[in-house]
Amino acid sequence: MSLTSLNFLVFLIVTGICYYILPKRTQPYCLLVASIAFYCMVGEPWTFIYLFVSIVSVYAGTRLMEWIRKNKPQKQKKLCRIVFVTVLLCNLGILAVLKYTNFMIYNLAYLVKLLHLDISVHTVSWAASLGISYYTLQIVSYLTDVYWEVQRPQHNFFRVALFACFFPQMVSGPISRYSELGVQLEQEHRFSLEQVERGACRILWGFFKKLVISEKLAVIVNAIYADPVGYHGLYIWTAMLLFPIQIYTDFSGCMDIVLGAAECFGIFLPENFRTPFFSRTIQEFWQRWHITLGLWLKDYVMYPILKSNHFVAMGDKLKKKYGRKIGKQIPLYIAMLVLWFCNGIWHGNSWKYIIGVGLWYWFAIIMGQIFEPVSKRMINILHIPTESVVWHIFQSVRTYIVYGIGALFFCATDLRNGAFLIKCGFLEFNPQIFTDGSFLQMGLDGYDLVMLGIMIVFAFVISVLGRNGYVRDKIAAKNPLFGGFIWIMLLVIVLVFGSYGNGYNASSFIYAKF
Amino acid sequence: MTREEVFKALDEVFEEVFDDASIHVGETTTAKDIEDWDSLEHINLVVAIEKRFSMKFTMGEVTTMKNVGEMVDIILERAQ
Structure with a gap:
């Protein structure tokens, strides 16, 4: 279930209805159930065990530190350090084993080969938890803050669990602190149509960036990097200049959807980009x-x-x-x-x-x-x-x-391929590619390219306007009819120019791989 | 040590760390008010202050202090 899929929107609406209909005190539990359901739908359900182990270890570690400080004040420094280091190693260990085992195997094998020893390399194929790189950092920050005594330990296990796996941010972050997110998750939230509208507008803006700009740019960038010998010289430098826009509209678009979805629940996550x-x-x-x-x-x-x-x-x-x-x-x-x-x-x-x-x-x-x-x-x-x-x-x-x-190097298959891409950029000076219609052979026609250019300029102008406060607030301050017109126009643009629908699979967000 | 004395001593530390004799810090001074006080220079400043007052900030304090006033509160607390 991609964040840009209809399934996600339906999931969000159903969760939102339950969240506001159920008694206020059950809101965190509603979000926790939704987050676990989201995990099971998006990731491998059995890998939830890793997340569960992380949550239990951090919860137990923070409670134990609290107990030590209260009951063993003389030895608290030493004992708390032992608890902290143990839980930290447990969490970083899970991350290292699940994500970096093959990397370590390859590097060790390379070192052994340097010694002219013959060995056969066996890799592993362990599935990591969904969003492990994000939730591990988030939960470690909570553990460390409790160890540093800038955060009081949360006594309710389910609230720590929700902090670790709040579903909008599970796949791509942002990496929140307990002092920002945990506190909001503990509060009761009243339904506010204005707030849900703001959240929905932000989600729509994220859809625009991802489906209208990033997905279209990916067609060109991927074509060039897939065949650097065929597309050499200025093609490579063009792709190099386009990719930052692609990854920005991809990742920041994803963040708009995540922050917008959280805002619909009255929860404000930290911003990940500032122009x-x-x-x-x-x-x-x-x-x-x-x-x-x-x-x-x-x-x-x-x-x-x-x-x-x-x-x-x-x-x-x-x-x-x-x-x-x-x-x-x-x-x-x-x-x-x-x-x-x-x-x-x-x-x-x-x-x-x-x-x-x-x-x-x-x-x-x-x-x-x-x-x-x-x-x-x-x-x-x-x-x-x-x-x-x-x-x-x-x-x-x-x-x-x-x-x-x-x-x-993000786009390269490995380090050597990255160096090869740069080398291909110097094979020929071929400025004719900008005038002979070469870029029309990559999957986008002239109309697509012109519209893509216009949309990038449009997004740039909005970025400039948004430098001193949210554009959403500026639009909301105008006549409601004007605001409605703007958002409907944006919806029409996404529907007409976006890359989505049957027979089309929007590639996953680049930053959702971690 | 009085609060005023701490501020006076802090002025000297800031002047040395940022190599600027015109710096004078107050209760509400933050990193935004001093040009070179960025995230990289912050820890140098903290270590210099620790040496000057023979005390230690905890890591939690290092990452959560909001202004020089809070810094002085901690210094005075440790001095007691």
């Missing part, structure tokens, strides 16, 4: 793209590393030996390396993710920081007005290209 393509640097880009993952990695990976005694001591030693700047930078760059490695491997069990979606961006950020003084000097010498629109556009385009190079 990332307006970013001036790649560092800023990642603060505005997949925000909840970035914040999670910063709070639970990078900060604990940097604040550890070893890192502080290392910084002190380096400061004494090489000066304040180096002493500050080296530990920071090492911690960032770990963060970006985690970001890469979270996306998938392949070196293409570790390099393309992880270390490449670490390298770009580090280079940006190292060369910042040179860059500032050049700007002064050339008298570049850094606040001008033109300079901002230049920086945004540069950031877009840096992101696009890394994102290219």
Whole structure:
């Protein structure tokens, strides 16, 4: 059941009716039953056991820490740490075994082959739980917050379970914190037509991005990357430039559907995007793209590393030996390396993710920081007005290209194929492809391409308008008839230009694979 | 140590970490008010403050402090 399917909409409506008809105090249980039913319909029902084990371990761990703090105050620090580390390893262990076993086997086999030893490689085919990469991070954040004493443990097991598997966000995030989502799930929610309308409008906007833009762009991008020898030269660079728009409309469209669906229940999930393509640097880009993952990695990976005694001591030693700047930078760059490695491997069990979606961006950020003084000097010498629109556009385009190079590895089959795609981009300079109708041979006709261009411009304009507050609020503030007209027009556009229906299977969301 | 004294000492730490002698922090100062105070610099600042006041922030405090006023509350609490 895809989030863009009619089945999902029917499921959402039926759950919504039950949610508001049943007594308010049963609302969390209604959502929990719906979430389990959703899991069974979308994933392998038996894999729910992994999710269940995670929920039980975290619930038991947090309650045990609470008991220790109350009853064993003298030993609480040590005992709580033992409980925390045990439960943490249990959850990360499940994730590692289910998602990364084959990756570890392949890498070990490669190392053994380097020693000229003959071994036969046996891989495993274990099905992971639905959304395991999302719910594991979410539930670990709750566990850690309780350990850090910034979150009180929830005593009701079912509420912890609902926090871990709230169905709209189960497949693709966002990665919520208990302080944001858990608290809302505990509250009673009254039916509000205005709120349901707002949620529905957001879902519609998500459908537009996914079905009208992303699915159409996928036709071109997939055709090029599937045959890089045939589609070489400027085809490759065109695909590289189109893919960020494709993945953005795919993932942010998915988030619109998820956040809109949650809003229909009166629940507000954290935003995952803040117009990332307006970013001036790649560092800023990642603060505005997949925000909840970035914040999670910063709070639970990078900060604990940097604040550890070893890192502080290392910084002190380096400061004494090489000066304040180096002493500050080296530990920071090492911690960032770990963060970006985690970001890469979270996306998938392949070196293409570790390099393309992880270390490449670490390298770009580090280079940006190292060369910042040179860059500032050049700007002064050339008298570049850094606040001008033109300079901002230049920086945004540069950031877009840096992101696009890394994102290219998303589409590659593996790291070697990613490098091969880049190599194919240099095989020939063939600008004639833009005028001889070559792009019409890929599955979209001229009309489709023109409409796709118009829709991308339309989505861009809405993004610009949405930079200072929700466009939905601006439309709602106008005449109701005008608002209704806008949303009906958007529905018509989705129905007329969207890729859906019998005989057509909308590909799953790119970020639903994790 | 009085609240004023803590703020005065914090000014010195901020000036050193951000290499800017004009910085003066107050109760409501946040990362938005200081140009170079980003997520990467935040932990350097925290470690520098810990050294200056010979105390430790917990990881929970590091990730949830909302402004300098809250930072001072914790410093004074630890000093007692």
